[in-house]
Amino acid sequence: MANKTANEWEALLYKNETVADTAPDSLAAAQEFCEGYKRFLDNAKTEREAAAYSERLLLDAGYKPFEPGMALRPGDKVYRIEHKKCVIAATIGAKPMEEGFHLGIAHIDAPRLDLRPVPLYEDKDFGYFRTHYYGGVRKYQWVAIPLALHGTVCRADGTSVDICIGEKPGDPVFCITDLLPHLSAKQNEKKLPEGITGENLNVLIASTPIADKDLSDRVKLNVLGLLHQAYGITERDFTRAEIEVVPAFTARDIGLDRAMIGAYGHDDRVDASPALMAEINTKAPAHTTVCVLTDKEEVGSDGVTGMNSEYAYAFLKQLCAAAGADEIAAFRASKCLSADVTAAYDPSYADAFEPNNGTYAGRGIAIYKYTGSRGKNSTNDAPAELVAYLTRLLDKNSVAWQIGEMGKIDLGGGGTIAKYVANRGINTIDVGVPVLSMHSPFEVVSKADVYMAYLAFQAFCTDAE
Ligand code: MN
Ligand code: MN
Numbered sequence: 001m002a003n004k005t006a007n008e009w010e011a012l013l014y015k016n017e018t019v020a021d022t023a024p025d026s027l028a029a030a031q032e033f034c035e036g037y038k039r040f041l042d043n044a045k046t047e048r049e050a051a052a053y054s055e056r057l058l059l060d061a062g063y064k065p066f067e068p069g070m071a072l073r074p075g076d077k078v079y080r081i082e083h084k085k086c087v088i089a090a091t092i093g094a095k096p097m098e099e100g101f102h103l104g105i106a107h108i109d110a111p112r113l114d115l116r117p118v119p120l121y122e123d124k125d126f127g128y129f130r131t132h133y134y135g136g137v138r139k140y141q142w143v144a145i146p147l148a149l150h151g152t153v154c155r156a157d158g159t160s161v162d163i164c165i166g167e168k169p170g171d172p173v174f175c176i177t178d179l180l181p182h183l184s185a186k187q188n189e190k191k192l193p194e195g196i197t198g199e200n201l202n203v204l205i206a207s208t209p210i211a212d213k214d215l216s217d218r219v220k221l222n223v224l225g226l227l228h229q230a231y232g233i234t235e236r237d238f239t240r241a242e243i244e245v246v247p248a249f250t251a252r253d254i255g256l257d258r259a260m261i262g263a264y265g266h267d268d269r270v271d272a273s274p275a276l277m278a279e280i281n282t283k284a285p286a287h288t289t290v291c292v293l294t295d296k297e298e299v300g301s302d303g304v305t306g307m308n309s310e311y312a313y314a315f316l317k318q319l320c321a322a323a324g325a326d327e328i329a330a331f332r333a334s335k336c337l338s339a340d341v342t343a344a345y346d347p348s349y350a351d352a353f354e355p356n357n358g359t360y361a362g363r364g365i366a367i368y369k370y371t372g373s374r375g376k377n378s379t380n381d382a383p384a385e386l387v388a389y390l391t392r393l394l395d396k397n398s399v400a401w402q403i404g405e406m407g408k409i410d411l412g413g414g415g416t417i418a419k420y421v422a423n424r425g426i427n428t429i430d431v432g433v434p435v436l437s438m439h440s441p442f443e444v445v446s447k448a449d450v451y452m453a454y455l456a457f458q459a460f461c462t463d464a465e
Pocket of ligand 1: 107
């Protein structure tokens with residue numbers, strides 16, 4: 001073996017290094033970018049709120065509602081909100097659409113507790129809402145923390161009203177109680193997933209009865225009276241409502257160095273917000289850029305607002321029709337960054353991870369060639385050529401990236417929306433921000449990674465290849 005210098009030996013290695021070491025100058029910009037991201041989080045605790053907040057940002061940036069058949073010129077910015085829960089935003093490129101879209105997709109639904117259709121009951125002079133958990137929730141994490149109610153109620157007369165209680169200073173909050181340690185001997189014997197069950201997740205909402213002692217369920221009636229007074233709704237209106245129970249706290253800096261953010265719902269607003277900001281900041285791209293912020297990822301992407309539905313592809317087809325472009329050619333030439341969070345290596349739970357293929361908070365945007373479980377089942381497996389395109393693009397634009405898998409391969413795994421997009425014939429690869437305590441009420445990310453996600457989307461939106 002010929003002698004090499006130390007640098008020449010180093011050049012043979014893949015190294016997964018911190019952004020602080022490889023791009024220290026980006027840390028100040030990351031701090032600034034994340035102020036906007038924290039505002040996004042605090043204004044977007046539900047998919048409806050995320051869609052509405054995104055629409056405000058798009059309108060402020062000059063986007064126009066897309067009308068099928070409208071004349072489109074390079075640089076034009078159009079958008080569509082789908083069923084109040086999904087966002088599609090596009091900037092028309094200089095190249096014909098047959099040369100492909102550059103698609104950035106993330107999701108804006110997050111694990112939470114939803115109210116059941118008949119949620120309200122009283123027991124021993126306490127008023128409660130029964131919930132049905134949405135997505136992969138570790139139930140024991142949702143007790144004994146402050147909770148807020150967010151949602152929409154459709155009334156009998158066809159009008160609807162938005163509800164948000166527990167966010168403004170001075171608002172009351174809600175909670176789910178847990179057993180005291182003094183009486184928990186039997187509960188302590190249970191396995192962790194059984195310690196708190198779905199039927200335990202009842203939200204404490206009131207404890208004052210109405211004065212009329214001749215009536216029964218007087219606390220429940222008091223609750224209904226208060227809700228009717230404030231929102232003009234009745235118990236029947238819960239049957240046509242979507243009310244989500246979410247943590248009542250706001251996004252906060254974590255650490256003495258303020259290098260991280262703790263918040264509810266990083267999964268997947270931590271990819272959605274950077275993807276949207278990159279789309280908004282893209283002017284005169286070569287390829288037409290399309291940012292999709294979708295719903296229902298956490299429950300399998302089914303339904304009219306999930307990536308299994310036609311809605312996003314229908315928008316792409318209508319864009320092609322408006323431009324007189326062949327949609328089959330456009331789909332075949334397109335590339336998609338399917339963004340979703342991934343597990344950050346957690347030294348406190350090192351047993352769950354394989355360090356060489358772990359992705360780490362603070363080391364840049366993570367690339368996943370494949371996801372899935374039990375032997376790469378149910379995954380998009382991006383072609384090596386697409387991984388090569390993406391890593392070349394990120395290197396060229398000095399975007400810190402790392403590549404890996406979620407954790408030890410026999411422990412579980414998970415999927416993303418990448419396969420649904422790829423199944424439509426669009427070349428797709430998974431990227432995302434690593435998260436600590438993923439799916440918990442208080443998830444943690446590194447600000448450096450949030451910023452690198454933004455830079456990655458920006459490079460992709462403006463790339464001419
Ligand atoms: Mn996700
Ligand atoms: Mn998730």
